[in-house]
Amino acid sequence: MRWLVATVAETIPETRVAVSLRLDVLDWPGHRAGQHVDVKLTAEDGYSAQRSYSVASRPGAEQVELTVVRIDNGEVSPYLTTVIEAGDQLELRGPIGGYFVWEGDDTRPVVLVGGGSGVVPLMAMLRHHAGLDHPAPMRLIYSVRTRSDILYRDELDRLVNQHRSVTMTLTREAPVGWSGHVGRVDRDVLSQLAWPPSEKPRSYVCGPTPFVEAVADALVALGHDPADVRTERFGPTGGG
C-alpha cells in the first residue's frame, strides 16, 4: 500500500486536547465507515514516526478528517494537535481494516458504544448513516470522563432524529444542569439502551482496552451473539 500526500486544509479544535484535521489527500481511494489510516511524520534528519488514526469523516466526503487527542509525552499527537497548521503536508496511507466497518447494507439495528476517543470511528458511521438518510435505527452510547472531553458535541446534537439517538454518560463528574447519564456503561445501561438480542443488532465497541472488555463482556452476557459484537481497542501504550 503506497504513501499518499495529504495537505491540511483546516484544523478544528474539538476540546482542550483534541483537534480534527481536514485533509486534502491526492488520489484518496475512498474509505468505509470505521476504517483507519497510518500517518507518517519525518524530521529533517530523516527520522520518521508512524501512528494509526481512525477516520472520522463519512465515506464519500471530499476531505479526509482525522481527530487526534493529544497524549502527554506522546511523540506524534502533540505535533498533530499543536504544531501542524493549514497548508502543512504529511504522508498517509490507507484506508486500513475491513472488519470494524458499518456498510449500511441492511436495516438491522446498530448500537455504537464509544469510550473517549473511541468515538471517532463511530462518528464516521453516524455521519455515513446521516448522509444516506439510512432507515436502520442507530444508537450511540458515548462515555467520557467529563463534559469538557466530549468530541463533536454540537454535531452529535444535530444528528439526532427518529432513526439516530445519542446518549452520553460522564464517568467522573456530573455538572449542574447535566441531563445525560452518569457512570460507566455497564450491563444495566446496555440492557436499557442496546436493543435486545432478539432484534439482532450489530454492535461496534471502541475505546480503551478495559472499557471494550467490560462492554463486550456485558453484551455477550446479555445474550448478544459474539459474532455480532465488533471491537476495536486502544492499548494502554501512551504511545500516541
Next chain:
Amino acid sequence: MVMVSRGFQGRWRQPGAGLIPPGQYLVDEFPVLTARPTPSIDLEDWDVTVTDETGARVARWTWHEFRALAVEESAVEIDCVTKWSELETRWTGVSVDTLLEEVDTDAGYVIAFAERDYTTNLPLADVVEGQAWVALGYDGAEPEAEHGAAARPLVPHLYFWKSAQWLRGLRLSHEDEPDFWESVGYQNYGDPWREQRYWGD
C-alpha cells in the same frame, strides 16, 4: 522523495530505537488487539490437536496433558502491525517442535486455529527449529484472558497478529490459506523488517 514534516522533531529517538523494525515505536506494556469479545474458556473442555495434511488427527493434548509437556523460556521482541513494539518480553511455552515431534509431514504450511474461528496461516518453515512456541505464561504469570487465555501461539519474528490468540490446534496443509486478519486487509506473511503490513506491501 522524502517529505519533511515542518517543525517535526521526533522525541523518541532513544538509544536502541534502531533495534526495532521501520515504522514501529517502543512501549513498556503490550496492549490487546482483538476484533471480538474475549471468550471465556473452560479448561476442562479445552484441548489442542494436530491434524496432518490428509485430515487425520495425529496428536491431541488435554489441558492437563499439555501442562505436563516440557517448556522453554524465551525473551523475545514482539512487533504489532499497529506500530508498537516491545523488547524482551518473557514467555514460558511449549516449543512447536515438541508438538510436531511425532508428526511425519510434507506440508508446506500450517494453519493455527483458535477459539471463535480465528485462524492464522504460516509457512511451516517459520514455526520449526526453535522459532515458535505455544505460550503458557507471560512475564512469570499465566496469560491474562484478554492477552490470549490458556495457550497462545508465539511467532515473534512476524507481526504479532500471526500469534493468534486462544489456540485450539494446528492443521498442516499443502496450500496456504488466508487467515482472519489477512482477509480484512492485512498482508499474508507479515515480516516486520520488510514492513509487510497491508495488502500490496
